[in-house]
Amino acid sequence: MENVILRPEDYRPRPPAEEITRRYGIGIVGCGSIARHAHLPAYRDFGYRVVGVCDISAESAQAAARDFNIPFWTTNLAALLEHPEVDVIDLAVPAAQRLPLVETIAAAGKHIFSQKPLALTLAEAERIVALCQEAGVTLMVNQQARWAPAHRALKALLDQGVLGHLYSVLHLHRSFQDQPGSWFVTLENFNIVDHGIHYIDLARYFTGQEPERVKATTVMVPGQVAVSPMIYTILCEYPPTAQVMTTLHFNNIVSARATHRYEWFLDGTRGSACASQTELVVSLSAAPDQRQIITLHGRWFPDAFGGSMGEMLSALAEGREPATSGRDHLRTLRIAFAAVESAKTGQAVALTAPGN
Numbered sequence: 001m002e003n004v005i006l007r008p009e010d011y012r013p014r015p016p017a018e019e020i021t022r023r024y025g026i027g028i029v030g031c032g033s034i035a036r037h038a039h040l041p042a043y044r045d046f047g048y049r050v051v052g053v054c055d056i057s058a059e060s061a062q063a064a065a066r067d068f069n070i071p072f073w074t075t076n077l078a079a080l081l082e083h084p085e086v087d088v089i090d091l092a093v094p095a096a097q098r099l100p101l102v103e104t105i106a107a108a109g110k111h112i113f114s115q116k117p118l119a120l121t122l123a124e125a126e127r128i129v130a131l132c133q134e135a136g137v138t139l140m141v142n143q144q145a146r147w148a149p150a151h152r153a154l155k156a157l158l159d160q161g162v163l164g165h166l167y168s169v170l171h172l173h174r175s176f177q178d179q180p181g182s183w184f185v186t187l188e189n190f191n192i193v194d195h196g197i198h199y200i201d202l203a204r205y206f207t208g209q210e211p212e213r214v215k216a217t218t219v220m221v222p223g224q225v226a227v228s229p230m231i232y233t234i235l236c237e238y239p240p241t242a243q244v245m246t247t248l249h250f251n252n253i254v255s256a257r258a259t260h261r262y263e264w265f266l267d268g269t270r271g272s273a274c275a276s277q278t279e280l281v282v283s284l285s286a287a288p289d290q291r292q293i294i295t296l297h298g299r300w301f302p303d304a305f306g307g308s309m310g311e312m313l314s315a316l317a318e319g320r321e322p323a324t325s326g327r328d329h330l331r332t333l334r335i336a337f338a339a340v341e342s343a344k345t346g347q348a349v350a351l352t353a354p355g356n
């Protein structure tokens, strides 16, 4: 089989030019788990300029500033917004807290890089997008999975035409987050709307298509802690002319850890690819019994977070909309909410053509 050439520089996220990374100052709002374990380590590795942090918990803000050598911390959002070097606010608070914070941040003229999901209802997410548009600030949602090395490697294969026409996307994911005391188990529809939104967004990223119908199945497991199901299968149906289908299966309540998996299978008319986070396997129709195994460099956590913030800074420098802008995220969210509705009603949910 002819070897597929995929070099780390084809898929590993990297920072924009230093002139850009130095130009913009970042202020973090919400110094919890994801900010301290993913955003800040990635920004340090990529050379981004974090000038201040804010949290309602003084202990969290102070710890983030201390651990990452950040010159300014506060519990007062207004003080961070008045900081002359803050251009971008990285909003890493829980989704339910976002709207009032966005109102204040947008009114102060700061650009917003928000954690996902933007909101817990489509109406509230639309309100946030409109608010930022009216205030003339850029809004990007941190759908950072698009910058994870494994996902970018798959996308590079698609873009190079190696697989031909993509007709099937299958995601198989087995993990465990039914953890007592965590916020995951108290958030309604967590597995689809909060965590699962990554995989719904990746289906859009890989296919380049918007589904016209969504079907979903979920089930509550005896004795589970989470208030909503932690397992789903979501099917996305596209217009017939797209000639592609997506199946997402995410079982996030597998207590038998030894059977955990994370895999994507992409099938095209010229070949198939299968990827975990660390390895990509490609087999081409021209040599169907052979396969090429490519060991991937880089990691989703935290590398992808450097990639997504890099996209935000590049978009600002180039005066364009970021790839995962607030408007783009609404298209991902509407699929997630349609899946929730489908699982509740047992019916397929038709999606109207997305607006601008």
Ligand SMILES: NC(=O)c1ccc[n+]([C@@H]2O[C@H](COP(=O)([O-])OP(=O)(O)OC[C@H]3O[C@@H](n4cnc5c(N)ncnc54)[C@H](O)[C@@H]3O)[C@@H](O)[C@H]2O)c1
Pocket (backbone or CB within 6 Å): 029, 030, 031, 032, 033, 034, 035, 054, 055, 056, 057, 060, 092, 093, 094, 095, 097, 101, 115, 116, 117, 142, 144, 183, 194
């Ligand atoms: N992109 C990803 O892969 C990923 C992974 C995990 C979490 N997340 C998202 O990140 C967000 C935060 O998750 P987390 O796990 O870090 O939660 P967390 O509870 O650990 O941290 C949230 C932090 O926000 C602070 N906060 C709350 N309200 C605030 C306010 N009004 N002003 C300032 N600070 C405030 C809290 O004190 C806390 O320190 C959620 O939306 C979650 O879905 C994304």
